[in-house]
Ligand SMILES: Nc1nc2c(c(=O)[nH]1)N[C@H]1C(S)=C(S)[C@@H](COP(=O)(O)OP(=O)(O)OC[C@H]3O[C@@H](n4cnc5c(=O)[nH]c(N)nc54)[C@H](O)[C@@H]3O)O[C@H]1N2
Ligand SMILES: Nc1nc2c(c(=O)[nH]1)N[C@H]1C(S)=C(S)[C@@H](COP(=O)(O)OP(=O)(O)OC[C@H]3O[C@@H](n4cnc5c(=O)[nH]c(N)nc54)[C@H](O)[C@@H]3O)O[C@H]1N2
């Protein structure tokens with residue numbers, strides 16, 4: 001028997017923790033957190049419920065091991081095992097036939113959250129020639145990247161450390177969504193006296209730690225952010241020197257925020273004006289201030305852009321830009337940028353002309369305008385994420401053929417039936433396709449609608465390298481501990497296999513992901529094995545880079561058209577949008593909720609699940625057996641409900657059945673979990689493993705008219721819904737009823 005210990009990495013959340021993996025005769029027999037590699041921290045290992053899944057999921061009975069081809073009707077859930085050659089030959093042949101009939105734009109892709117390596121897919125799409133990559137960018141990440149880019153010329157990252165004088169967390173709950181170092185650091189800094197302000201509709205575990213918790217009515221955050229700007233300017237707490245030297249548009253901003261008083265914000269948001277002023281003082285008078293925002297405001301439809309942009313302005317007027325302990329503007333990366341790995345040079349003007357227009361900035365034109373500036377600093381914005389197509393339009397094009405036929409879909413690292421808006425639309429679109437290919441670890445409800453389901457190599461079975469879309473000069477990851485088990489392949493190998501069959505080999509000279517990574521790090525003087533040994537490439541950043549003196553004897557400033565931080569955005573103005581943030585009144589104000597109606601926020605993160613993932617894990621299901629709908633006790637009382645009651649939540653789009661949990665949040669708001677499906681239930685029609693029972697995206701929509709016009713953001717938070725008592729769904733009957741409302 002041979003016994004050896006190898007390095008490998010976890011993929012069950014974004015931290016990609018390192019492991020020492022013990023193998024006997026090549027089989028994994030044990031694993032332990034690697035204490036030598038980033039991001040090891042004893043508290044992570046102690047608190048994380050998922051890390052043992054690296055061993056238990058490797059050969060779990062529900063993992064996909066072989067390519068599958070549909071045999072029954074689409075959506076019947078019946079598949080047969082086929083060889084990789086049969087699967088990839090047939091997919092390539094059908095793609096080629098569809099391309100010659102309808103053009104390359106007939107192929108769409110769908111991706112999800114930050115768990116997979118998406119640049120190989122983007123390279124494939126660029127080369128194939130289609131603009132129709134769908135994702136979740138418009139409601140996760142893109143609003144922040146875009147608003148930072150138009151304001152500062154580049155995305156910012158929070159810089160937490162000894163220099164941090166105050167912290168503000170806005171619509172993010174790292175106590176549940178971030179199992180790791182960031183939240184530990186927040187708590188440690190807070191314990192040592194650094195004040196913390198939390199803005200969240202709910203009194204979350206994060207909010208409970210805060211010194212000041214502001215709880216706005218959903219969707220009204222822009223009024224709150226503008227009131228903070230108002231208070232800071234009115235009380236003369238802004239950074240005069242930074243504003244004078246490095247910002248444009250301050251006088252206009254002062255006029256713009258004049259009517260947005262804390263008193264007006266109190267009327268719109270329900271947050272007391274005195275609390276808003278107190279939060280403004282904490283933020284503006286304690287030295288470097290770190291401000292991080294999250295998903296809560298990335299998913300507010302028309303109010304996302306004005307809110308996220310107002311937060312960029314808050315950083316700007318207080319001089320919290322590239323200052324230690326506040327936020328960092330990354331340098332260009334020393335290694336090859338993700339945008340280059342995607343090979344945008346292969347995506348020609350003709351192919352680009354097939355973009356289905358959806359938003360002003362999230363478009364090729366918006367990208368070109370913004371990236372033209374950043375290129376002056378040698379940095380390239382991630383193109384495919386920032387130009388991703390609008391799911392509301394492309395899914396409808398699949399159903400209707402308008403504006404042109406979209407007949408094929410490649411799903412990679414996503415489960416749109418659970419996570420995209422408007423589940424019925426997603427199901428109709430999937431049902432209408434000529435070719436649907438899903439690459440996943442499991443036979444998800446989305447995979448149940450596919451023609452081919454391709455088994456993907458996961459944790460420990462593949463090398464890992466997180467590049468953050470190329471916006472940071474840092475990377476982390478590690479090597480594969482073992483080769484893929486059974487017949488699983490990496491996403492990279494699947495795409496390369498298809499590319500070779502489609503005569504596209506010229507863009508795929510490397511033969512493996514490791515080789516690509518060798519090439520990636522060559523610029524930084526490393527190969528992948530050297531990188532993997534450390535698990536982290538993160539040179540010490542430099543700060544105040546805008547102050548460096550350029551060839552013309554002036555400070556180099558920022559990568560915006562004016563070279564300054566643009567309080568009035570010339571890019572937004574050029575695109576026909578407002579240069580200053582313009583809030584939109586919340587669709588449903590807190591004053592006018594009739595009996596039975598609530599304002600729904602969705603998807604608040606909780607451990608141990610992640611989006612639609614890990615519902616196979618029986619320990620997790622025992623811990624958290626039912627999909628929950630949180631609401632304040634007064635709301636429950638007004639609706640005639642008690643904790644533990646099953647309810648149907650419905651609106652004109654659809655309905656979901658959830659179980660009432662009492663939580664601290666404004667009266668009239670309800671918070672629905674998302675992602676729920678029941679893998680133990682039968683696959684295929686009609687139930688799709690329980691994916692249509694408690695799926696809150698049955699109630700959401702992304703119809704373009706209801707979306708915000710700059711980034712194209714749709715609404716997951718602040719949706720009208722009615723709540724009525726319901727029976728426990730049959731799907732949940734076998735699960736023991738126990739103390740389940742945690
Ligand atoms: N109502 C509502 N909807 C939401 C949200 C919300 O808050 N409310 N949140 C939105 C947000 S922010 C996000 S990011 C999305 C998340 O949406 P998704 O990313 O669609 O959700 P996941 O459950 O993470 O699904 C990922 C799927 O990819 C598979 N997978 C994981 N890693 C890989 C890989 O490396 N390769 C391949 N091929 N497959 C892999 C997993 O097994 C899983 O089935 O949901 C969005 N939808
Ligand atoms: N356990 C777990 N962790 C995850 C994920 C997961 O599914 N499960 N998903 C990952 C992904 S894809 C993402 S994008 C990140 C997201 O990470 P976060 O951004 O931290 O997401 P949440 O923890 O849901 O925190 C968002 C908060 O916004 C609040 N909120 C909702 N609407 C509003 C509003 O209108 N105004 C204000 N002020 N607050 C509002 C909610 O109450 C919630 O507490 O988490 C990642 N981590």
Ligand code: SF4
Nearest residue numbers: 010013016017048051
């Ligand atoms: S789930 Fe996240 S925190 Fe836990 S071990 Fe894996 S990467 Fe680390």
Ligand SMILES: [Mo]
Nearest residue numbers: 113114136140
């Ligand atoms: Mo996300």
